[in-house]
Amino acid sequence: MTELIAAVDAVDVRFPTSRELDGSDALNPEPDYSATYVTVRTSSGQEGFGLAFTVGRGNEITVAAVRSLAPLVVGLPVAEVLADLGAFSARLTRDSQLRWLGPEKGVIHMAAAAVVNAVWDLRARRAGKPVWQLLADLSPEELVSLVDFRYIADALTPGQALAILRAAEPGRAQRRAKLLEDGYPAYTTTPGWLGYTDDKLVRLAKEAVADGFGQIKLKVGVDPAADERRLRLARAALGPDVRIAVDANQAWGVEQAIEWLRRLAPYDPYWIEEPTSPDDVLGHAAIRRAVAPIRVATGEHVHNLVMFKQLLQAGAVDVLQLDASRVAGVTENVAILLLAAKFGVPVCPHAGGVGLCEMVQHLAMFDYVAVSGTTEDRVIEYIDHLHEHFVDPVRIRAGHYLAPTEPGLGARMRPESVARFAFPDGLEWTVAAAG
Amino acid sequence: MTELIAAVDAVDVRFPTSRELDGSDALNPEPDYSATYVTVRTSSGQEGFGLAFTVGRGNEITVAAVRSLAPLVVGLPVAEVLADLGAFSARLTRDSQLRWLGPEKGVIHMAAAAVVNAVWDLRARRAGKPVWQLLADLSPEELVSLVDFRYIADALTPGQALAILRAAEPGRAQRRAKLLEDGYPAYTTTPGWLGYTDDKLVRLAKEAVADGFGQIKLKVGVDPAADERRLRLARAALGPDVRIAVDANQAWGVEQAIEWLRRLAPYDPYWIEEPTSPDDVLGHAAIRRAVAPIRVATGEHVHNLVMFKQLLQAGAVDVLQLDASRVAGVTENVAILLLAAKFGVPVCPHAGGVGLCEMVQHLAMFDYVAVSGTTEDRVIEYIDHLHEHFVDPVRIRAGHYLAPTEPGLGARMRPESVARFAFPDGLEWTVAAAG
DSSP states (O other), X not given: OOOBEEEEEEEEEEOOGGGTTTTOOSSOSXXXXXXXXXXXXXTTSOEEEEEEEEOSTTHHHHHHHHHHHGGGTTTOBHHHHHHOHHHHHHHHHOOTTGGGGOSSOHHHHHHHHHHHHHHHHHHHHHHTSXXXXXXXXXXXXXXXXXXXXXXXXXXXXXXHHHHXXXXXXXXXXXXXXXXHHHOEEEXXXXXXXXXXXXXXXXXXXXXXXXXXXXXXXXXXXXXHHHHHHHHHXXXXXXXXXXXXXXXXXXXXXXXXXXXXXXXXXXXOOSEEEOOSOTTOHHHHHHHHHHHTTSEEEEOTTOOSHHHHHHHHHTTOOSEEOOOTTTSSHHHHHHHHHHHHHHHTOOBOOOOOTTTHHHHHHHHHHHIIIIISOOOTTOOEEEXXXXXXXXXXXXOEETTEEOOOOSSBOXXXXXXXXXXXXXXXXXHHHHHHHHO | OOOBEEEEEEEEEEOOGGGTTTTOOSSOSSOOOEEEEEEEEETTSOEEEEEEEEOSTTHHHHHHHHHHHGGGTTTOBHHHHHHOHHHHHHHHHOOTTGGGGOSSOHHHHHHHHHHHHHXXXXXXXHHTSBHHHHHHTSOHHHHHTTOOOTTTTTTOXXXXXXXXXXXXXXXXXXXXXXXXHHOEEEEEEEEEOTTSOHHHHHHXXXXXXXXXXXXXXXXXXXXXXHHHHHHHHHHHHHOTTSEEEEEOTTOOOHHHHHHHHHHHGGGOEEEEEOOSOTTOHHXXXXXXXXXXXXXXXEOTTOOSHHHHHHHHHTTOOSEEOOOTTTSSHHHHHHHHHHHHHHHTXXXXXXXXXXXXXXXXXXXXXXXXXXISOOOTTOOEEEOOSSGGGBSSOOOEETTEEOOOOXXXXXXXXXXXXXXXXBTTTSHHHHHHXXX
């Protein structure tokens, strides 16, 4: 009997991170890091796991959106789905009625991300490989077939994508061996949350460098005097050779960003992340021109490959920060990695949140082995919380992500964590409500 | 006792338009025109009505999103809300957790639109005025206070907005009188759906002109030969003086759009609407440069004022087509009208759907009376279906929208229509399911 996709389940999982002010930034003063956690189950009982990350309220909407996508998926033959994940992604993002809710943005696109990621996880588990390796073992032609070129062909043609991948082919084996040996460079945002005291900031910054990180990141954007003070303290504590990025989380208008950064420039911030609205391609380009040599970085809220295309075409970014579940999952991220390679812009994935570290490492490692072929000026964000809820948590050594060796995408959560933090009926929330 | 907002109700209303192929276009072959229909109720029993338009599947997600927004609204003092609708809109769009689902785009923003529109309707009903008149009676200072300048101040400052409104102030009374006399020019899309035969297209096109319309619109983008034939037939039937716009509904890539339009150019299309992804500001600019003098129009899927700002900054559009419920309702549309006026680009609102004609006429008429001060090269889209479900349907005479005189925004639906077309439990759908 043909194996079919039998079920697409979604659970609303929330962690009460706002109680400790972990994750506090200019626009997210009190996030409860959450996941729209998806399990895809086949008629033979195999499973794949994916998620979309949110920050609390509204996670119920992405859960509802996954349930609305499920009828497009349930009943499909598994072998056909896994053999053409480009077509599968298009099935979710091009549905003629559901695309009205985007197109390819916001809730409906994040829900598609969770489902697409779960299906990639399923494919990798069946292949017995981590996703980075699954991708890096595909031929250039197979990889190109994943890309939806409709709206990006003016910036990247199938032929150009193929040429990029073929050029990287000879070095795949050597880079794979190096990756398994050394891991992939990371930076850490752990010291830099706005809610932390100066003492805690300095202590954690020093610890990060002692742990082997060559870059840290501080949140900014609420109070210019405090930002200047915190950056000065961090720079004094770490010296001139450690890269210190700053992240405004969209707090500013274009001119305000330029003004604020002039004040921080003496302390040599490495990049400014999300200086303004993630939609403002032209605004990022204007800021970049004005604040160089400070690099401009964005991506965690950039909603699809059409926006990334324009950020690259406009020369608006020095650093492209793809996200595992903002765009439609692994499939769309393969296209984004190819666009970045075409324009020669380094990709430094956004992570943290819930399960983002676990997922994005696969994309960065695939990029290294089979696309850009380098880790120069490339780092994956790392934040040290919530990993204990994952079956295959990331492994960090000396400021590097060690390459995952377990099959899958890494998004599988421990069943006891899902049960405890399910909202609003898990024990964590019923006890809080009672207390 | 202080009057409070007591309830925010949302109903999933769907019309089975796919049965007749009304509304069929390149990317929407079989839409079921739908509304996330919102009623805001105060503790004294007053009501306001708003909606977000969708095309069927997924309407349940915007309904869920309205229910997620409701706790931000219920319990607020009515007088305070109505006195500062700028702050009220920001309350919905800037919520620190919910904004992760956008920010300001897609499902969560459309849900905000429905709620914001309902509250504007409430305010206008209490004032005993149609919304266009309520807006046109506000002072320039009151209007400027509605605008969220954070991400647009590099293109439009509060001072510049004030100057635009003050310049239009002296002629308000005269234009209002003229509007009440003549109405506002319209164009019709009724003849041009892709699912119609050539004979039906020609017959309806001739009827439209006989009814007084100076512009019609044809859907294109699936088959170049058919598009050429249909445009040729329409041009032959109507002669050189009737404007015939074409609408690709995002079907093309940038280069494909340019190629396709070269083939249609001999038949003098007035504008090309949605040639490519609504997110592609730079792509629209490239298309516009290549296809002039054919005008480029877009907006129904442009998700917020940051995107409109860039379309204007990049010189990407000749015609700005705002939508009543894609951006966050009347409040955000006031900002978009001011941006368009600053750049001298005519606004021709997107309508059709469910209740969009009823709502957008208020915005265009306000623009005429108090912002741009002209109707030159400005037309409101008109489509002749589903108006019978509204309590105050649009009135068309000789190709013009007559100015509404009833209080409110026009989105109030007839209770019997809401009951019959409620999905999935209304009679229309239970009978279809049974049959």
